[in-house]
Amino acid sequence: MLEKRSVGAGASGGFVGALMPHHTERWNAKKQMQFEALAELSDVIGELEADTGMTCGYRRCGRLVPLLHEQTREIVSRRIEGAREFWGGQFTMELVEPGDLARVSRWLDPAAAPHGAQWDDLSARVNPRRYVEALACHVRAHGEIREGVEVVRLEPENRSVVLADGRRLSAGEICVAAGFEAYPLLQPFMDAMNDGKVIGRGVKGQAVLLSHQHDDSEPILYESGAYVVPHEGNFVAVGSTSHDHDGGAPDAFDPGDMGFYHKALTLAPCLAPAQITGRWANVRPRNMLKGTGSEPYFGAVPGHDGLSARIGGFKIGVGVGGSVKFCS
Numbered sequence: 001m002l003e004k005r006s007v008g009a010g011a012s013g014g015f016v017g018a019l020m021p022h023h024t025e026r027w028n029a030k031k032q033m034q035f036e037a038l039a040e041l042s043d044v045i046g047e048l049e050a051d052t053g054m055t056c057g058y059r060r061c062g063r064l065v066p067l068l069h070e071q072t073r074e075i076v077s078r079r080i081e082g083a084r085e086f087w088g089g090q091f092t093m094e095l096v097e098p099g100d101l102a103r104v105s106r107w108l109d110p111a112a113a114p115h116g117a118q119w120d121d122l123s124a125r126v127n128p129r130r131y132v133e134a135l136a137c138h139v140r141a142h143g144e145i146r147e148g149v150e151v152v153r154l155e156p157e158n159r160s161v162v163l164a165d166g167r168r169l170s171a172g173e174i175c176v177a178a179g180f181e182a183y184p185l186l187q188p189f190m191d192a193m194n195d196g197k198v199i200g201r202g203v204k205g206q207a208v209l210l211s212h213q214h215d216d217s218e219p220i221l222y223e224s225g226a227y228v229v230p231h232e233g234n235f236v237a238v239g240s241t242s243h244d245h246d247g248g249a250p251d252a253f254d255p256g257d258m259g260f261y262h263k264a265l266t267l268a269p270c271l272a273p274a275q276i277t278g279r280w281a282n283v284r285p286r287n288m289l290k291g292t293g294s295e296p297y298f299g300a301v302p303g304h305d306g307l308s309a310r311i312g313g314f315k316i317g318v319g320v321g322g323s324v325k326f327c328s
């Protein structure tokens with residue numbers, strides 16, 4: 001495995017780690033694939049932990065989505081039917097009434113959920129940095145990781161890649177898993193699928209980590225792009241922004257762009273006194289593939305034997321990526 005910087009330097013090396021299913025309306029192959037990845041992840045992580053002796057901070061903590069409008073209750077009822085139909089009877093979704101919210105969360109301010117909340121027990125959280133470290137440990141035990149080695153060109157016809165220092169490295173198979181930086185590398189080989197258009201774009205995001213004493217029994221709170229994700233060790237991650245990447249430093253944190261944090265505090269005002277102990281920014285890959293949109297890309301590059309790609313799905317890459325990476 002060749003890594004331009006160091007393992008975890010990309011979008012996977014953050015601290016948010018929310019593993020949340022898509023809504024159950026308009027069920028399709030992408031939603032099914034993500035469901036399977038999330039459902040099996042507890043076993044996959046258990047195997048990874050047993051294999052490496054490391055822990056990944058995984059917990060199936062559930063998710064609570066506050067309902068701001070009366071009409072949303074009807075939508076949630078349809079989602080509940082969808083969960084019954086598509087979640088294989090293993091997991092449940094329910095509508096929690098406003099007077100009953102404290103049963104599921106002590107953090108959620110009832111004023112932020114005037115019409116109750118959507119609850120599911122499929123959602124989970126993981127500590128992305130520890131997870132990536134464990135995956136790296138697994139890879140090192142079965143192969144080799146070379147850090148600080150950048151691939152600048154792919155030559156699948158020769159089964160080789162060209163490195164930034166001009167060297168050429170041969171490989172039986174070439175698998176590109178370079179996040180948003182995969183797009184320029186793959187561009188010459190994807191024309192048939194995308195009429196020559198770029199196959200994705202980078203979307204910058206940032207998040208903060210809070211230090212807050214808790215017993216790690218809370219669910220994820222999620223509303224309009226703001227996440228509150230409890231983590232073990234008395235940490236709580238709060239995310240995230242989404243802006244088209246402007247080509248600047250991927251990890252540059254903008255302290256003026258903290259709307260997501262203020263929004264999160266309206267969900268969980270008890271976190272207002274918590275000290276911000278970490279700030280993190282990076283660029284996620286957002287696939288823009290003809291026919292499959294922003295869903296993860298795991299597979300062969302058509303027409304080019306020996307070339308395949310693994311690019312995370314927009315905002316869900318940690319869940320599906322980790323599962324697929326470890327299994328393959």
Ligand SMILES: Cc1cc2nc3c(=O)[nH]c(=O)nc-3n(C[C@H](O)[C@H](O)[C@H](O)COP(=O)(O)OP(=O)(O)OC[C@H]3O[C@@H](n4cnc5c(N)ncnc54)[C@H](O)[C@@H]3O)c2cc1C
Nearest residue numbers: 004010011012018151178179181205312315316317318319
């Ligand atoms: C603020 C934020 C919050 C997020 N929250 C969540 C969340 O809660 N849950 C979730 O599931 N997802 C979340 N995501 C999305 C998720 O992080 C991504 O979908 C996922 O990490 C993408 O994984 P990847 O392996 O495709 O790319 P990356 O993790 O970016 O990995 C790509 C790696 O390739 C290396 N590389 C690049 N170019 C080259 C080259 N030419 N040669 C060699 N190496 C190269 C990079 O250095 C990098 O280490 C979040 C993202 C952000 C930014």
